[in-house]
Structure formats: structure tokens, C-alpha cells
Amino acid sequence: MYLHDGLRLTGSALLSRPLRSLLTLLGVAIGIAAMALLTAIGEGLRGYVQDNFAQFGTRNVSIRPGLNKTAGLGALLGSVRPLSIADADALRRLPHVEAVVPIIQGHGDVQYGRLDRRIGILGSGHQMAQAWRFQLAMGEFLPEPRDGRSPPYVVLGHTLREELFGAANPLGQMVRVGGMRFRVIGVMEEKGNLLGFDIDDIAYIPVDWAQYLFNRNGLAKINLVFNGGTSSAALSEQIRQLLRERHGGEDFSLTTQDDMLRSLDRILGILSLVVGALGSISLLVGAVGILTIMTTTVGERAAEIGLLRAIGATPQQVLGLFLGEALLLSVLGGVLGLLLMGLLLLALHLLLPGLPLSLQPLLLLLALLLAALIGVLAGIAPARRAARLQPVQALHCE
Numbered sequence: 001m002y003l004h005d006g007l008r009l010t011g012s013a014l015l016s017r018p019l020r021s022l023l024t025l026l027g028v029a030i031g032i033a034a035m036a037l038l039t040a041i042g043e044g045l046r047g048y049v050q051d052n053f054a055q056f057g058t059r060n061v062s063i064r065p066g067l068n069k070t071a072g073l074g075a076l077l078g079s080v081r082p083l084s085i086a087d088a089d090a091l092r093r094l095p096h097v098e099a100v101v102p103i104i105q106g107h108g109d110v111q112y113g114r115l116d117r118r119i120g121i122l123g124s125g126h127q128m129a130q131a132w133r134f135q136l137a138m139g140e141f142l143p144e145p146r147d148g149r150s151p152p153y154v155v156l157g158h159t160l161r162e163e164l165f166g167a168a169n170p171l172g173q174m175v176r177v178g179g180m181r182f183r184v185i186g187v188m189e190e191k192g193n194l195l196g197f198d199i200d201d202i203a204y205i206p207v208d209w210a211q212y213l214f215n216r217n218g219l220a221k222i223n224l225v226f227n228g229g230t231s232s233a234a235l236s237e238q239i240r241q242l243l244r245e246r247h248g249g250e251d252f253s254l255t256t257q258d259d260m261l262r263s264l265d266r267i268l269g270i271l272s273l274v275v276g277a278l279g280s281i282s283l284l285v286g287a288v289g290i291l292t293i294m295t296t297t298v299g300e301r302a303a304e305i306g307l308l309r310a311i312g313a314t315p316q317q318v319l320g321l322f323l324g325e326a327l328l329l330s331v332l333g334g335v336l337g338l339l340l341m342g343l344l345l346l347a348l349h350l351l352l353p354g355l356p357l358s359l360q361p362l363l364l365l366l367a368l369l370l371a372a373l374i375g376v377l378a379g380i381a382p383a384r385r386a387a388r389l390q391p392v393q394a395l396h397c398e
Contacts, residue, residue, distance in 0.1 A: 025329060045356055060257045061223070063221060090242060096227050099127035100225075137188065
């Protein structure tokens with residue numbers, strides 16, 4: 001039997017029962033589409049979060065007041081000393097530290113003339129733009145404090161500037177932030193959303209003024225950026241040693257960017273397992289469909305198998321014929337699944353244009369290989385049964 005004869009027999013067998021073949025294809029197609037679509041969404045989310053983290057650089061340490069984990073009665077009764085601006089100044093003197101950003105955040109009203117908006121207010125240090133890689137559209141960022149006190153200056157986000165001043169130049173104008181007067185000295189470049197938050201609709205004021213404005217005893221956190229001359233683990237140990245000496249104990253928590261990415265990977269790993277489980281159910285249905293249709297086909301075509309054996313077809317050729325039929329069913333189902341996934345991705349893009357999606361060519365190839373593997377595994381048993389039929393017994397089934 002020549003290869004083209006086998007392909008023609010396989011194709012005619014599938015086309016002779018189009019509805020049954022189509023239903024079998026759909027079982028594989030839905031499983032492949034589900035796995036590929038959910039994986040594309042998962043990879044898109046991973047890339048989206050990593051890109052947002054990368055905006056702030058790759059060598060960051062975040063320090064927050066209080067321990068993440070406490071144990072024992074002493075820890076419950078122990079007092080937590082807040083992080084202070086003096087702590088941030090001390091951290092700035094550590095070797096390999098490029099920038100330290102003390103942060104206090106809250107919400108308040110910003111007023112200019114008769115215009116009034118309630119927005120996010122971020123109190124930060126003078127190194128924030130450098131540390132977070134923010135660019136200014138005009139003016140300058142908050143200056144370094146003089147004589148321990150910052151001047152009452154404010155930097156506006158892109159959206160806030162447009163809402164308050166439109167196309168007019170805001171530099172030098174006085175605005176009220178939380179009821180206190182500040183002079184506008186800069187406007188940030190448009191940055192967009194960060195993990196769902198509009199960071200263009202924010203007013204940036206000196207951290208010491210934010211401490212007074214929000215009546216805070218300490219900082220919400222301190223962000224620290226270091227250079228490539230040390231590792232995050234080594235610098236974290238230096239930070240712990242310095243703050244333990246200043247606070248008389250460890251009443252703070254450190255989080256490096258590596259820690260955040262590891263947590264992200266764990267979350268996405270769990271998501272991948274869920275995606276695999278959901279897709280496996282659909283693929284299992286498709287595999288059962290192929291097994292069922294191939295088992296039925298062997299019984300219906302017993303006489304044909306006997307005739308093929310009688311005219312010289314070997315058991316291996318019969319085995320290959322039915323395995324090829326199962327393989328063709330599964331591969332066509334995989335192709336149909338990828339087409340279905342493409343339609344779903346297009347619909348999601350139109351309905352939710354902000355949803356991050358990442359479609360990789362390797363993923364499409366793996367999906368087709370998985371579909372082929374399912375077809376081969378599901379078709380082995382019926383194909384072996386067909387190959388073992390004796391010619392005379394098979395012809396008696398006519």
C-alpha cells in the first residue's frame with residue numbers, strides 16, 4: 001500500500017461521516033482553545049506586571065514598618081517604632097545606595113481658582129524621579145530640603161495639570177493641596193496606569209509636608225535603589241543591621257524586587273495548574289471521543305479490513321492506517337482549536353482592549369503537538385485491534 005493510497009482511504013473514511021467527525025474534532029478543539037487562550041492571558045499578565053515593575057528599575061528594596069510575621073506574646077505586646085525621615089537619611093549613607101525615597105500617601109482636595117479635584121497625594125523625597133525613572137514634561141522635581149525643611153513646592157501629574165490648567169503654563173502658580181498653599185514647580189510626563197492606578201492624576205509634595213498634612217507620625221514605606229556593586233541579599237542585611245541599631249530591634253519588613261517576582265511566579269504557577277486542569281478536562285473529552293469513534297469504526301469496517309489483508313496489506317499497514325486516521329482527527333481538531341482561540345482573542349481585544357495578552361508561536365506549536373499526541377494515544381487500542389483481525393474472520397462480517 002502506497003502512502004497516497006493510505007491518505008486517500010483515511011480522508012474518505014472521515015468524510016463519509018462528517019457530523020460524527022466534526023463532533024470529535026470539537027472535543028479536541030475546545031480543549032486546545034481553552035488551554036491556549038488561558039495561557040496567553042496568563043503570560044500576558046506576567047509580562048504586564050513585570051513591565052510595570054521594570055519601570056522602577058530592577059534593583060529595589062522596599063522597607064515597611066512592622067513585621068510580616070510575629071510569634072509569641074512578646075511580639076504581640078511589643079511596640080513598633082515608625083519609620084522616620086531620619087531613617088531614610090541614614091539609609092542614604094549606606095554604600096552602593098543610589099537613591100532613597102521616603103513615602104507617605106493619601107487623598108485630598110487640590111484647588112486652583114474655582115476648580116477643585118479630589119486626587120491622590122504622594123509625599124516623597126527629592127530623589128523619587130531619579131529612583132523611579134520618572135521624566136518631567138516641564139520644570140523640575142522637588143528640590144532637596146534646606147536646613148531640614150522642604151519648601152512648599154508641588155509637582156503635578158499629567159492629567160492633573162490638564163484638568164486644572166488646560167494648555168496654560170502652570171509653573172509658578174499657587175495651588176491648594178489639602179488646604180495648604182503650594183507653588184507648582186514641575187509637571188510629570190504622561191505615564192499612564194500602573195497596576196490599575198492612574199499615576200498621572202497625582203500631586204507630588206515633599207514628604208515632610210505630607211507628614212504634617214496627613215498627621216502621620218511616620219512614613220508609609222521607604223523605597224531604596226542600589227547599584228550593581230552589591231546584591232539584594234547583601235544590602236538587605238546591611239539595612240537590617242542599621243535599622244536594628246536605630247530602632248533597638250527588628251520592627252520592620254524588607255521586600256526586594258526578587259521577592260515580589262518570586263511571589264508573582266508562585267501565583268502564576270498556581271494559575272497555570274488551574275489552566276492545565278481545566279484544559280485537561282476538555283482534552284480528555286476529546287480523547288474519549290477519538291477512542292469511541294475509532295472503536296466504532298473498526299467494527300463497522302471489519303470487512304474492509306479483511307479485504308485489505310486479503311489483497312496483501314500487512315498488520316503494520318492496517319495499524320498505520322487507523323493510527324493515521326486518529327492522528328488526522330486530532331491534528332484537525334488542534335487546528336480548529338487554534339482558529340477558535342484566534343476568534344476569542346480578537347473578541348477579547350475588541351471588548352477589553354486593556355487586557356494584556358501574549359501569544360507566542362512556540363505555544364501554538366506545542367498545542368498542535370499535544371493534539372497529535374492525544375490522537376495517537378487514543379487511537380492505539382482501536383488500531384491494534386484492527387491490525388489483529390484475521391482476513392477470513394473479517395470478511396465474514398460482510
